[in-house]
Amino acid sequence: MYKILRKETITPSALLIEVADERAKLVKPGQYALLQLGDDSEPIPLSFLDINESSYTFLVEVVGKTTLEIFELLEDRIKFIEAPCGSPFPLRSYGKVLLVSKNWGIAPLINVGRALKEERNKIYFIHVGENEEKVFLTEKASEFSEDFLLFTEDGSKGEEGNTNWAVRFFIENFGKPDLIVSAGGNLDSQMVSEIAKEKGISHIAMVNAHILDANGLCLACRILVDGSEKLACVDGPWFDGTKVNWDYAIQKELFYKEEEKRALKEFMRQLQRLKARKK
Ligand SMILES: Cc1cc2nc3c(=O)[nH]c(=O)nc-3n(C[C@H](O)[C@H](O)[C@H](O)COP(=O)(O)OP(=O)(O)OC[C@H]3O[C@@H](n4cnc5c(N)ncnc54)[C@H](O)[C@@H]3O)c2cc1C
Ligand code: FES
Structure with missing residues (x-):
């Protein structure tokens, strides 16, 4: 306990x-x-x-x-x-680093961003929330960043825009970074990887895979990187975003969607009963 x-x-x-x-x-x-x-x-x-x-x-x-x-x-x-x-983030002096988080992805990027700052990198931070409820920890993220840019997909807080729009906006207005680090959503990291490839920028991404035991035994978290199978739980969660097979990772993520929806519905019913009993 x-x-x-x-x-x-x-x-x-x-x-x-x-x-x-x-x-x-x-x-x-x-x-x-x-x-x-x-x-x-x-x-x-x-x-x-x-x-x-x-x-x-x-x-x-x-x-x-x-x-x-x-x-x-x-x-x-x-x-x-x-x-x-998991394996720690590969820390070193990269130069100008752009961190791009989607929703909860802001948590690992604050953790990694502070450490990258200590390695004398110049840090810029973009957070993209699905809506204003998915905007959190912005003060912590600003503390070590040269600039912090906030976007929401529905425009309810900050500027309106998705990850693709936000990263392109950054490159146009602040110039090309040496490295982009992304976390919080495979679809968003896929968008970042496409921009990184197009502009010749290095990209390190946290890959979301179903992690069951976190020790490399169950093989549930297999993904494809540069054509080879990797285990997201022990080899990752950080990989070269330009080499990840994002379609495969996204397809695997969607595999349990129906079961996940059913489990949530059932739990919400249990919760209602529990709350009614407490009253
Ligand atoms: C390395 C890593 C670090 C993460 N860090 C954070 C964090 O700091 N804060 C945070 O809020 N979330 C974090 N997540 C995501 C979090 O683990 C999922 O949101 C959570 O597992 C969802 O479970 P659920 O039962 O609430 O939702 P479900 O309805 O079961 O799943 C919703 C979605 O969450 C993902 N998911 C579900 N089960 C797992 C699992 N066992 N392992 C990985 N992903 C899963 C899938 O994409 C799924 O479609 C992290 C995920 C990974 C892989
Ligand atoms: S979670 Fe079981 S091998 Fe990665």
Whole structure:
């Protein structure tokens, strides 16, 4: 069992949780953890946001059953955490770096961005939210960035625009970066990779794959990079975005959509019954 030190609702569908764990000392920038709320919950991967001596913080954005379960039912303990997981981000001096996050992708990019700044890179940050509910942590992201640009796809906050539009706007107005780093959505990273290839810019992307055990045994998270099979959980989550087969990754992500919808519907019914009983 892991103790929750802080739980803060930051938008109607996002939460920050700080967990006490001595393994915090072992965490390197860009890694993630596998969290399981209770015995009957599914384990899900979450990226480290802030890392302290003996605690760390996660951003949880509600997208389906398990994230809603954490949002609604998390109390003062978490049953199981595997940490740290995955390969750290390849830190070095790249020069001018553009970070591009979609929705929850802002959490890993704040974590990686701070470390890239320490390596004397010049950091620019674009956050694209689906809508204003998906805009969070903007102050933290601005702290280490030369410029922070905010877009929402429906124009409810910041400028209206999607990832493709935002990155092209940046290149026209701020010039070409040496590296683009993206996280938060495979479709968005695919858009970034196309621009990166067209303009000859390096691209490192976090690939979203279904992560079940995070230790390379179940093979659920297989993706294709440069024609070879890679395991997103241990070889990644960071890969050369221009070499990832994004169509394959996106197709695999959509495979469980119907089951995910059904699980969410069923959980919402259970939640209603639970809330009615509490009243
Ligand atoms: C390396 C990595 C780091 C991540 N970091 C964060 C983070 O810091 N904050 C955050 O809010 N979200 C993060 N995510 C996404 C988060 O893991 C998913 O949103 C979550 O698993 C969805 O579960 P669900 O039951 O709520 O939704 P579901 O309805 O089950 O799934 C919704 C979508 O989430 C993805 N997903 C579902 N199950 C998994 C799984 N086991 N592993 C990976 N993706 C899954 C799929 O794209 C799916 O279509 C991260 C994902 C990865 C791969
Ligand atoms: S999650 Fe099982 S091998 Fe990657």
